[in-house]
Amino acid sequence: MAVAKKQTNVLKNFINGKWVESSSHETLEVPNPATGDIVATVPVSARADVDQAVNAAKEAFSYWKNIPVPKRARILFKYHTLLTDHHDELAELIVLENGKAYKEAHGEVQRGIECVEFASGAPTLMMGESLSGIAEEIDSEMFRYPLGVIGGITPFNFPMMVPLWMFPLAIACGNTFVLKPSERTPMLANKLAELFTQAGAPAGVLNVVHGAHDVVNGLLDHEDVKAISFVGSQPVAKYVYERAAANGKRVQALSGAKNHHIVMPDADVEKAVEHIIASAYGSAGQRCMACSAVVVVGDGESFVSQLKAKANQLTIGNGLDEEVLLTPVIRESHRAKVLGYIEKGVEEGASLIRDGRKEMEEMKSGNFLGPTIFDHVTPDMTIAKEEIFAPLISLLRAGDLDESLDYIRKSRFGNGATIYTKDAKAIRQFREEADAGMLGVNVGVPATMAFFPFSGWKDSFYGDLHVNGKDGVNFYTRKKMITTRFDF
Protein backbone atom coordinates (compact mmCIF):
# COMPACT_ATOMS: atom_id res chain seq x y z
CA MET A 1 0.00 0.00 0.00
CA ALA A 2 1.25 3.48 -0.87
CA VAL A 3 0.80 5.19 2.51
CA ALA A 4 3.91 5.01 4.70
CA LYS A 5 2.87 3.50 8.00
CA LYS A 6 5.17 5.66 10.12
CA GLN A 7 4.63 8.97 8.37
CA THR A 8 3.71 11.79 10.76
CA ASN A 9 1.58 14.62 9.51
CA VAL A 10 1.42 17.90 11.38
CA LEU A 11 -2.12 18.91 10.54
CA LYS A 12 -3.36 22.47 10.17
CA ASN A 13 -6.76 24.08 9.99
CA PHE A 14 -8.17 25.01 6.58
CA ILE A 15 -9.64 28.50 6.67
CA ASN A 16 -10.53 30.76 3.75
CA GLY A 17 -8.70 28.53 1.28
CA LYS A 18 -5.44 28.42 3.26
CA TRP A 19 -3.75 25.98 5.63
CA VAL A 20 -3.33 27.89 8.89
CA GLU A 21 -1.88 27.13 12.32
CA SER A 22 -4.28 27.06 15.22
CA SER A 23 -3.96 29.99 17.61
CA SER A 24 -3.88 27.59 20.59
CA HIS A 25 -0.61 25.72 19.80
CA GLU A 26 -2.03 22.79 21.75
CA THR A 27 -1.89 19.48 19.88
CA LEU A 28 -2.94 15.84 20.21
CA GLU A 29 -1.23 12.79 18.77
CA VAL A 30 -3.12 10.50 16.42
CA PRO A 31 -2.00 6.89 16.82
CA ASN A 32 -2.67 4.14 14.29
CA PRO A 33 -5.05 1.88 16.29
CA ALA A 34 -3.41 -1.27 14.87
CA THR A 35 0.22 -0.43 15.64
CA GLY A 36 0.30 2.49 18.06
CA ASP A 37 2.54 4.42 15.61
CA ILE A 38 1.84 8.14 15.65
CA VAL A 39 0.53 9.02 12.18
CA ALA A 40 -0.37 12.67 12.76
CA THR A 41 -0.59 15.47 15.27
CA VAL A 42 -3.77 17.48 15.28
CA PRO A 43 -4.28 21.00 16.62
CA VAL A 44 -6.71 21.46 19.51
CA SER A 45 -8.03 24.77 18.26
CA ALA A 46 -9.51 27.62 20.27
CA ARG A 47 -12.63 29.73 19.87
CA ALA A 48 -10.57 32.36 18.06
CA ASP A 49 -9.98 29.82 15.27
CA VAL A 50 -13.71 29.12 15.09
CA ASP A 51 -14.39 32.86 14.81
CA GLN A 52 -11.87 33.13 11.99
CA ALA A 53 -13.45 30.21 10.11
CA VAL A 54 -17.03 31.42 10.64
CA ASN A 55 -16.08 34.92 9.45
CA ALA A 56 -14.52 33.44 6.31
CA ALA A 57 -17.58 31.27 5.72
CA LYS A 58 -19.91 34.23 6.27
CA GLU A 59 -17.96 36.35 3.80
CA ALA A 60 -18.00 33.51 1.24
CA PHE A 61 -21.76 33.04 1.74
CA SER A 62 -22.43 36.59 0.54
CA TYR A 63 -21.45 35.60 -3.02
CA TRP A 64 -21.76 31.78 -2.95
CA LYS A 65 -25.54 31.96 -2.37
CA ASN A 66 -25.88 33.90 -5.64
CA ILE A 67 -23.87 31.48 -7.78
CA PRO A 68 -26.41 29.74 -10.07
CA VAL A 69 -27.31 26.30 -8.75
CA PRO A 70 -26.11 24.40 -11.87
CA LYS A 71 -22.71 26.10 -11.54
CA ARG A 72 -22.46 25.03 -7.90
CA ALA A 73 -23.43 21.51 -8.93
CA ARG A 74 -20.66 21.39 -11.56
CA ILE A 75 -18.06 21.71 -8.78
CA LEU A 76 -19.59 18.63 -7.21
CA PHE A 77 -19.35 16.71 -10.52
CA LYS A 78 -15.64 17.53 -10.56
CA TYR A 79 -15.33 16.57 -6.89
CA HIS A 80 -16.99 13.26 -7.66
CA THR A 81 -14.36 12.56 -10.33
CA LEU A 82 -11.49 13.51 -8.00
CA LEU A 83 -12.81 11.37 -5.12
CA THR A 84 -13.24 8.45 -7.51
CA ASP A 85 -9.69 8.92 -8.82
CA HIS A 86 -8.38 8.92 -5.22
CA HIS A 87 -10.61 6.06 -4.04
CA ASP A 88 -7.74 3.73 -3.01
CA GLU A 89 -5.69 6.48 -1.35
CA LEU A 90 -8.69 7.67 0.67
CA ALA A 91 -9.40 4.10 1.79
CA GLU A 92 -5.77 3.66 2.91
CA LEU A 93 -5.95 6.88 4.93
CA ILE A 94 -9.09 5.62 6.68
CA VAL A 95 -7.32 2.37 7.61
CA LEU A 96 -4.33 4.29 8.89
CA GLU A 97 -6.21 6.59 11.26
CA ASN A 98 -9.35 4.58 12.06
CA GLY A 99 -8.01 1.02 11.90
CA LYS A 100 -10.94 -0.59 10.00
CA ALA A 101 -10.29 -3.20 7.30
CA TYR A 102 -9.30 -1.93 3.86
CA LYS A 103 -12.37 -3.48 2.22
CA GLU A 104 -14.65 -1.72 4.73
CA ALA A 105 -12.77 1.53 4.18
CA HIS A 106 -13.16 1.14 0.41
CA GLY A 107 -16.90 0.69 0.96
CA GLU A 108 -16.98 3.79 3.15
CA VAL A 109 -15.35 5.87 0.41
CA GLN A 110 -17.99 4.58 -2.02
CA ARG A 111 -20.83 5.57 0.37
CA GLY A 112 -19.27 9.04 0.65
CA ILE A 113 -18.98 9.42 -3.12
CA GLU A 114 -22.67 8.54 -3.42
CA CYS A 115 -23.50 11.54 -1.22
CA VAL A 116 -21.64 13.78 -3.67
CA GLU A 117 -23.57 12.13 -6.50
CA PHE A 118 -26.84 12.95 -4.72
CA ALA A 119 -25.79 16.55 -4.00
CA SER A 120 -24.88 17.02 -7.68
CA GLY A 121 -28.62 16.90 -8.36
CA ALA A 122 -29.02 20.24 -6.56
CA PRO A 123 -30.79 21.96 -9.51
CA THR A 124 -33.59 19.40 -9.25
CA LEU A 125 -33.43 19.03 -5.47
CA MET A 126 -33.71 22.77 -4.88
CA MET A 127 -36.76 23.26 -7.08
CA GLY A 128 -39.69 24.93 -5.42
CA GLU A 129 -43.41 24.50 -6.01
CA SER A 130 -46.07 26.63 -7.63
CA LEU A 131 -49.79 26.76 -8.12
CA SER A 132 -51.39 28.83 -10.83
CA GLY A 133 -54.74 30.14 -9.62
CA ILE A 134 -54.90 29.92 -5.85
CA ALA A 135 -57.70 32.48 -6.34
CA GLU A 136 -58.89 34.47 -9.33
CA GLU A 137 -55.85 36.01 -11.09
CA ILE A 138 -53.61 35.06 -8.16
CA ASP A 139 -50.72 32.56 -8.22
CA SER A 140 -48.45 31.24 -5.47
CA GLU A 141 -44.83 30.10 -5.77
CA MET A 142 -42.35 28.64 -3.33
CA PHE A 143 -38.58 29.13 -3.69
CA ARG A 144 -35.80 27.54 -1.66
CA TYR A 145 -32.87 29.51 -0.25
CA PRO A 146 -29.78 28.51 1.72
CA LEU A 147 -29.49 29.33 5.43
CA GLY A 148 -25.96 30.74 5.70
CA VAL A 149 -23.02 29.23 7.61
CA ILE A 150 -23.50 25.61 8.70
CA GLY A 151 -21.41 23.90 11.41
CA GLY A 152 -20.69 20.17 11.05
CA ILE A 153 -19.34 18.04 13.92
CA THR A 154 -18.36 14.45 13.09
CA PRO A 155 -17.34 11.20 14.84
CA PHE A 156 -14.28 8.95 14.47
CA ASN A 157 -15.98 5.89 13.03
CA PHE A 158 -16.73 7.17 9.50
CA PRO A 159 -14.15 9.92 8.89
CA MET A 160 -15.04 10.09 5.17
CA MET A 161 -18.70 9.19 4.87
CA VAL A 162 -20.12 11.30 7.70
CA PRO A 163 -18.53 14.63 6.64
CA LEU A 164 -19.81 13.82 3.14
CA TRP A 165 -23.33 13.33 4.51
CA MET A 166 -23.11 17.01 5.35
CA PHE A 167 -21.00 19.50 3.44
CA PRO A 168 -21.58 18.54 -0.25
CA LEU A 169 -25.36 18.88 0.05
CA ALA A 170 -25.20 21.95 2.32
CA ILE A 171 -22.81 23.69 -0.08
CA ALA A 172 -24.69 22.61 -3.23
CA CYS A 173 -27.77 24.24 -1.66
CA GLY A 174 -25.81 27.51 -1.41
CA ASN A 175 -24.62 27.42 2.20
CA THR A 176 -21.02 27.64 3.38
CA PHE A 177 -19.55 25.24 5.91
CA VAL A 178 -17.25 24.89 8.93
CA LEU A 179 -16.34 21.26 9.63
CA LYS A 180 -15.03 20.07 13.03
CA PRO A 181 -13.85 16.50 12.40
CA SER A 182 -13.16 13.97 15.13
CA GLU A 183 -9.82 14.69 16.77
CA ARG A 184 -9.25 10.93 16.72
CA THR A 185 -9.49 10.66 12.91
CA PRO A 186 -8.65 14.12 11.54
CA MET A 187 -6.53 13.32 8.46
CA LEU A 188 -9.34 12.45 6.08
CA ALA A 189 -11.01 15.83 6.57
CA ASN A 190 -7.92 17.64 5.32
CA LYS A 191 -7.74 15.40 2.26
CA LEU A 192 -11.43 16.06 1.57
CA ALA A 193 -10.86 19.82 1.80
CA GLU A 194 -7.78 19.62 -0.46
CA LEU A 195 -9.70 17.75 -3.17
CA PHE A 196 -12.72 20.04 -2.84
CA THR A 197 -10.46 23.02 -3.51
CA GLN A 198 -8.98 21.23 -6.54
CA ALA A 199 -12.55 20.69 -7.76
CA GLY A 200 -12.96 24.47 -7.86
CA ALA A 201 -14.60 25.33 -4.53
CA PRO A 202 -13.81 29.00 -3.80
CA ALA A 203 -12.00 30.07 -0.62
CA GLY A 204 -14.17 30.14 2.50
CA VAL A 205 -16.92 27.87 1.16
CA LEU A 206 -15.58 24.85 3.10
CA ASN A 207 -13.44 25.39 6.21
CA VAL A 208 -12.00 22.80 8.60
CA VAL A 209 -11.25 23.60 12.24
CA HIS A 210 -9.67 20.76 14.20
CA GLY A 211 -10.06 20.31 17.93
CA ALA A 212 -12.42 19.17 20.65
CA HIS A 213 -14.98 20.71 23.03
CA ASP A 214 -13.91 24.33 22.60
CA VAL A 215 -14.39 24.21 18.85
CA VAL A 216 -17.75 22.47 19.23
CA ASN A 217 -18.95 25.03 21.79
CA GLY A 218 -17.64 27.83 19.59
CA LEU A 219 -19.84 26.60 16.74
CA LEU A 220 -22.87 25.99 18.97
CA ASP A 221 -22.70 29.51 20.41
CA HIS A 222 -21.69 31.52 17.34
CA GLU A 223 -24.52 33.80 16.21
CA ASP A 224 -23.46 33.55 12.56
CA VAL A 225 -23.78 29.76 12.50
CA LYS A 226 -27.34 29.11 11.39
CA ALA A 227 -27.55 25.31 11.65
CA ILE A 228 -25.65 22.41 13.21
CA SER A 229 -25.28 18.92 11.78
CA PHE A 230 -23.90 16.57 14.44
CA VAL A 231 -23.09 12.86 14.47
CA GLY A 232 -21.63 11.18 17.56
CA SER A 233 -22.39 9.52 20.88
CA GLN A 234 -25.72 9.88 22.68
CA PRO A 235 -24.74 12.16 25.59
CA VAL A 236 -22.90 14.55 23.28
CA ALA A 237 -25.71 14.48 20.67
CA LYS A 238 -28.25 15.48 23.33
CA TYR A 239 -25.96 18.19 24.66
CA VAL A 240 -25.31 19.58 21.16
CA TYR A 241 -29.02 19.50 20.30
CA GLU A 242 -30.04 21.33 23.46
CA ARG A 243 -27.30 23.96 23.40
CA ALA A 244 -27.58 24.76 19.69
CA ALA A 245 -31.41 24.82 19.80
CA ALA A 246 -31.31 27.11 22.85
CA ASN A 247 -29.18 29.42 20.70
CA GLY A 248 -31.89 29.47 18.04
CA LYS A 249 -30.21 27.18 15.53
CA ARG A 250 -31.64 24.46 13.36
CA VAL A 251 -30.15 21.17 14.60
CA GLN A 252 -29.94 17.56 13.47
CA ALA A 253 -28.03 15.39 15.98
CA LEU A 254 -27.50 11.74 15.10
CA SER A 255 -26.68 9.70 18.13
CA GLY A 256 -25.80 6.26 19.56
CA ALA A 257 -27.46 2.91 18.95
CA LYS A 258 -28.25 -0.59 20.16
CA ASN A 259 -29.39 -2.55 17.11
CA HIS A 260 -31.35 -5.76 17.62
CA HIS A 261 -31.30 -8.62 15.12
CA ILE A 262 -34.14 -11.13 15.50
CA VAL A 263 -33.38 -14.69 14.36
CA MET A 264 -36.69 -16.49 13.78
CA PRO A 265 -36.92 -20.30 13.99
CA ASP A 266 -37.39 -20.56 10.18
CA ALA A 267 -34.34 -18.38 9.34
CA ASP A 268 -31.60 -19.67 7.06
CA VAL A 269 -29.13 -20.18 9.90
CA GLU A 270 -25.97 -20.18 7.81
CA LYS A 271 -26.85 -16.91 6.10
CA ALA A 272 -28.06 -15.29 9.33
CA VAL A 273 -24.75 -16.17 11.01
CA GLU A 274 -22.78 -14.78 8.08
CA HIS A 275 -24.69 -11.46 8.17
CA ILE A 276 -24.54 -11.13 11.95
CA ILE A 277 -20.79 -11.82 12.06
CA ALA A 278 -20.13 -9.17 9.38
CA SER A 279 -22.48 -6.67 11.05
CA ALA A 280 -21.27 -7.17 14.63
CA TYR A 281 -17.54 -7.63 14.05
CA GLY A 282 -16.88 -5.58 10.90
CA SER A 283 -15.19 -2.27 11.81
CA ALA A 284 -14.69 -3.86 15.26
CA GLY A 285 -18.38 -3.28 16.00
CA GLN A 286 -17.82 0.48 15.80
CA ARG A 287 -20.70 1.27 13.47
CA CYS A 288 -23.92 2.97 14.49
CA MET A 289 -25.72 0.29 12.43
CA ALA A 290 -23.74 -2.64 13.86
CA CYS A 291 -25.64 -5.59 15.27
CA SER A 292 -25.02 -5.57 19.01
CA ALA A 293 -27.98 -7.57 20.38
CA VAL A 294 -29.33 -10.76 18.81
CA VAL A 295 -32.76 -11.98 19.84
CA VAL A 296 -32.91 -15.74 19.32
CA VAL A 297 -36.49 -16.99 18.95
CA GLY A 298 -37.06 -20.65 19.87
CA ASP A 299 -34.30 -22.99 21.06
CA GLY A 300 -31.70 -21.55 18.65
CA GLU A 301 -29.19 -24.31 19.42
CA SER A 302 -27.93 -24.64 15.85
CA PHE A 303 -27.71 -20.84 15.43
CA VAL A 304 -25.71 -20.30 18.63
CA SER A 305 -23.25 -23.09 17.93
CA GLN A 306 -22.68 -21.93 14.33
CA LEU A 307 -22.25 -18.32 15.48
CA LYS A 308 -19.61 -19.36 17.98
CA ALA A 309 -17.83 -21.58 15.46
CA LYS A 310 -17.70 -18.75 12.92
CA ALA A 311 -16.45 -16.27 15.53
CA ASN A 312 -13.64 -18.72 16.36
CA GLN A 313 -12.50 -18.66 12.72
CA LEU A 314 -12.23 -14.87 12.36
CA THR A 315 -8.90 -13.40 11.25
CA ILE A 316 -7.79 -10.60 13.52
CA GLY A 317 -5.17 -8.01 12.64
CA ASN A 318 -4.14 -4.85 10.83
CA GLY A 319 -6.81 -3.64 8.37
CA LEU A 320 -4.19 -3.31 5.62
CA ASP A 321 -3.96 -7.11 5.55
CA GLU A 322 -6.62 -8.26 3.07
CA GLU A 323 -7.48 -11.44 4.99
CA VAL A 324 -8.45 -9.58 8.14
CA LEU A 325 -12.06 -9.01 9.24
CA LEU A 326 -11.64 -8.07 12.89
CA THR A 327 -9.61 -4.91 13.40
CA PRO A 328 -8.71 -2.91 16.54
CA VAL A 329 -10.96 -0.52 18.44
CA ILE A 330 -10.10 3.14 18.19
CA ARG A 331 -8.14 3.72 21.42
CA GLU A 332 -6.72 1.80 24.35
CA SER A 333 -8.99 3.86 26.64
CA HIS A 334 -12.03 2.66 24.68
CA ARG A 335 -10.89 -0.96 24.98
CA ALA A 336 -10.52 -0.48 28.74
CA LYS A 337 -14.15 0.70 28.85
CA VAL A 338 -15.26 -2.37 26.88
CA LEU A 339 -13.36 -4.66 29.30
CA GLY A 340 -15.41 -3.03 32.07
CA TYR A 341 -18.60 -4.03 30.20
CA ILE A 342 -17.37 -7.63 29.89
CA GLU A 343 -16.78 -7.76 33.66
CA LYS A 344 -20.21 -6.21 34.25
CA GLY A 345 -21.87 -8.81 32.00
CA VAL A 346 -20.31 -11.66 33.98
CA GLU A 347 -21.19 -9.96 37.29
CA GLU A 348 -24.85 -9.51 36.25
CA GLY A 349 -25.16 -13.21 35.36
CA ALA A 350 -24.87 -13.44 31.56
CA SER A 351 -22.91 -16.46 30.21
CA LEU A 352 -19.70 -15.48 28.47
CA ILE A 353 -19.63 -18.16 25.77
CA ARG A 354 -16.80 -16.59 23.79
CA ASP A 355 -14.21 -14.44 25.51
CA GLY A 356 -12.37 -12.03 23.20
CA ARG A 357 -9.87 -11.15 25.92
CA LYS A 358 -7.93 -14.25 24.85
CA GLU A 359 -6.90 -12.70 21.50
CA MET A 360 -6.24 -9.37 23.19
CA GLU A 361 -3.48 -10.97 25.19
CA GLU A 362 -2.04 -12.71 22.13
CA MET A 363 -1.66 -9.52 20.02
CA LYS A 364 1.64 -7.73 20.60
CA SER A 365 0.49 -4.18 19.82
CA GLY A 366 -2.69 -2.33 18.88
CA ASN A 367 -6.08 -2.02 20.58
CA PHE A 368 -7.33 -5.47 19.64
CA LEU A 369 -10.14 -7.38 21.29
CA GLY A 370 -11.29 -10.77 20.02
CA PRO A 371 -14.90 -11.59 19.11
CA THR A 372 -16.94 -11.73 22.30
CA ILE A 373 -20.34 -13.36 22.81
CA PHE A 374 -22.59 -13.32 25.85
CA ASP A 375 -25.56 -15.70 25.95
CA HIS A 376 -28.71 -15.56 28.11
CA VAL A 377 -28.53 -11.80 28.40
CA THR A 378 -31.74 -10.29 29.81
CA PRO A 379 -33.10 -6.87 28.78
CA ASP A 380 -32.46 -5.36 32.21
CA MET A 381 -28.68 -6.09 32.12
CA THR A 382 -26.27 -3.23 31.49
CA ILE A 383 -24.77 -4.95 28.42
CA ALA A 384 -28.28 -5.22 26.90
CA LYS A 385 -29.11 -1.58 27.50
CA GLU A 386 -25.99 0.44 26.72
CA GLU A 387 -24.12 1.05 23.50
CA ILE A 388 -20.76 -0.71 23.86
CA PHE A 389 -19.35 -0.01 20.36
CA ALA A 390 -17.05 -3.01 20.20
CA PRO A 391 -16.91 -6.58 18.80
CA LEU A 392 -19.36 -7.84 21.40
CA ILE A 393 -22.67 -9.61 20.79
CA SER A 394 -25.34 -10.05 23.47
CA LEU A 395 -27.70 -12.97 22.81
CA LEU A 396 -31.17 -12.54 24.29
CA ARG A 397 -33.71 -15.36 24.25
CA ALA A 398 -37.38 -14.92 23.31
CA GLY A 399 -40.34 -17.28 22.99
CA ASP A 400 -41.88 -15.52 19.98
CA LEU A 401 -41.80 -12.47 17.74
CA ASP A 402 -44.04 -10.45 20.08
CA GLU A 403 -41.54 -10.82 22.90
CA SER A 404 -38.62 -9.92 20.57
CA LEU A 405 -40.41 -6.77 19.41
CA ASP A 406 -41.00 -5.86 23.02
CA TYR A 407 -37.22 -5.86 23.65
CA ILE A 408 -36.78 -3.43 20.76
CA ARG A 409 -39.66 -1.28 22.05
CA LYS A 410 -38.10 -1.06 25.51
CA SER A 411 -34.67 -0.02 24.20
CA ARG A 412 -33.97 3.68 24.55
CA PHE A 413 -32.25 3.58 21.14
CA GLY A 414 -33.96 3.11 17.77
CA ASN A 415 -31.41 3.36 15.01
CA GLY A 416 -31.77 0.00 13.27
CA ALA A 417 -33.22 -3.50 13.62
CA THR A 418 -33.17 -6.61 11.47
CA ILE A 419 -35.21 -9.80 11.19
CA TYR A 420 -34.00 -13.06 9.62
CA THR A 421 -36.98 -15.05 8.36
CA LYS A 422 -38.84 -16.21 5.24
CA ASP A 423 -42.26 -15.81 6.85
CA ALA A 424 -44.21 -13.01 5.13
CA LYS A 425 -46.51 -12.54 8.12
CA ALA A 426 -43.56 -12.11 10.49
CA ILE A 427 -41.88 -9.68 8.09
CA ARG A 428 -45.00 -7.52 7.96
CA GLN A 429 -45.48 -7.56 11.72
CA PHE A 430 -41.79 -6.63 12.14
CA ARG A 431 -42.11 -3.77 9.65
CA GLU A 432 -45.20 -2.39 11.37
CA GLU A 433 -44.14 -2.84 15.01
CA ALA A 434 -40.33 -2.63 15.25
CA ASP A 435 -39.64 0.62 17.09
CA ALA A 436 -36.62 1.78 15.07
CA GLY A 437 -36.04 4.00 12.05
CA MET A 438 -34.00 1.74 9.73
CA LEU A 439 -35.12 -1.86 9.34
CA GLY A 440 -33.52 -4.80 7.59
CA VAL A 441 -35.22 -7.97 6.39
CA ASN A 442 -32.44 -10.55 5.97
CA VAL A 443 -29.99 -7.62 5.72
CA GLY A 444 -27.16 -7.27 8.27
CA VAL A 445 -26.44 -3.54 7.95
CA PRO A 446 -29.63 -1.81 6.75
CA ALA A 447 -27.96 1.60 6.44
CA THR A 448 -29.80 3.80 3.97
CA MET A 449 -28.26 5.25 0.83
CA ALA A 450 -27.71 8.94 0.11
CA PHE A 451 -31.09 9.50 -1.55
CA PHE A 452 -33.03 8.31 1.54
CA PRO A 453 -32.98 9.84 5.03
CA PHE A 454 -30.67 8.22 7.61
CA SER A 455 -33.56 7.76 9.90
CA GLY A 456 -32.79 6.88 13.56
CA TRP A 457 -35.58 7.12 16.17
CA LYS A 458 -35.81 7.69 19.94
CA ASP A 459 -32.48 8.50 21.61
CA SER A 460 -30.65 7.63 18.38
CA PHE A 461 -31.64 11.01 16.93
CA TYR A 462 -32.42 14.49 18.19
CA GLY A 463 -34.11 16.86 15.80
CA ASP A 464 -36.68 16.70 13.05
CA LEU A 465 -35.06 16.53 9.61
CA HIS A 466 -32.54 13.70 9.18
CA VAL A 467 -29.36 13.74 7.08
CA ASN A 468 -29.49 12.83 3.37
CA GLY A 469 -32.41 12.51 0.96
CA LYS A 470 -35.17 15.12 0.83
CA ASP A 471 -34.81 15.61 4.58
CA GLY A 472 -31.23 16.80 3.97
CA VAL A 473 -32.41 19.30 1.33
CA ASN A 474 -35.12 20.59 3.65
CA PHE A 475 -32.62 20.88 6.51
CA TYR A 476 -30.16 22.95 4.47
CA THR A 477 -32.74 25.26 2.86
CA ARG A 478 -35.51 27.60 3.94
CA LYS A 479 -38.60 28.29 1.92
CA LYS A 480 -40.02 31.57 0.71
CA MET A 481 -43.60 31.93 -0.53
CA ILE A 482 -44.62 34.55 -3.10
CA THR A 483 -48.27 35.32 -3.76
CA THR A 484 -48.90 37.48 -6.84
CA ARG A 485 -52.08 39.22 -8.01
CA PHE A 486 -52.15 39.78 -11.79
CA ASP A 487 -55.31 41.93 -12.16
CA PHE A 488 -53.82 44.90 -10.34
Ligand code: NAD
Ligand atom coordinates in the same frame (compact mmCIF):
# COMPACT_ATOMS: atom_id res chain seq x y z
P1 NAD B 1 -18.22 11.40 20.28
O1 NAD B 1 -19.55 11.82 20.76
O2 NAD B 1 -17.17 11.08 21.26
O3 NAD B 1 -17.60 12.53 19.32
C1 NAD B 1 -18.33 13.09 18.25
C2 NAD B 1 -17.89 14.54 18.07
O4 NAD B 1 -18.25 15.29 19.23
C3 NAD B 1 -16.38 14.67 17.91
O5 NAD B 1 -16.12 15.60 16.89
C4 NAD B 1 -15.91 15.15 19.27
O6 NAD B 1 -14.78 15.98 19.22
C5 NAD B 1 -17.10 15.92 19.81
N1 NAD B 1 -17.24 15.81 21.27
C6 NAD B 1 -16.99 14.70 22.04
N2 NAD B 1 -17.25 14.97 23.34
C7 NAD B 1 -17.67 16.25 23.39
C8 NAD B 1 -18.11 17.10 24.45
N3 NAD B 1 -18.16 16.68 25.70
N4 NAD B 1 -18.48 18.36 24.16
C9 NAD B 1 -18.45 18.80 22.87
N5 NAD B 1 -18.04 18.04 21.83
C10 NAD B 1 -17.67 16.79 22.08
O7 NAD B 1 -18.49 10.17 19.27
P2 NAD B 1 -17.40 9.19 18.65
O8 NAD B 1 -16.92 8.27 19.72
O9 NAD B 1 -16.43 9.96 17.84
O10 NAD B 1 -18.31 8.38 17.60
C11 NAD B 1 -18.99 7.21 17.92
C12 NAD B 1 -20.43 7.49 18.28
O11 NAD B 1 -21.10 8.09 17.17
C13 NAD B 1 -21.23 6.22 18.60
O12 NAD B 1 -22.05 6.48 19.68
C14 NAD B 1 -22.02 5.99 17.33
O13 NAD B 1 -23.21 5.26 17.52
C15 NAD B 1 -22.31 7.40 16.91
N6 NAD B 1 -22.62 7.46 15.49
C16 NAD B 1 -23.93 7.61 15.16
C17 NAD B 1 -24.30 7.63 13.82
C18 NAD B 1 -25.74 7.77 13.45
O14 NAD B 1 -26.03 7.91 12.27
N7 NAD B 1 -26.68 7.73 14.39
C19 NAD B 1 -23.33 7.50 12.82
C20 NAD B 1 -22.00 7.35 13.20
C21 NAD B 1 -21.67 7.33 14.56
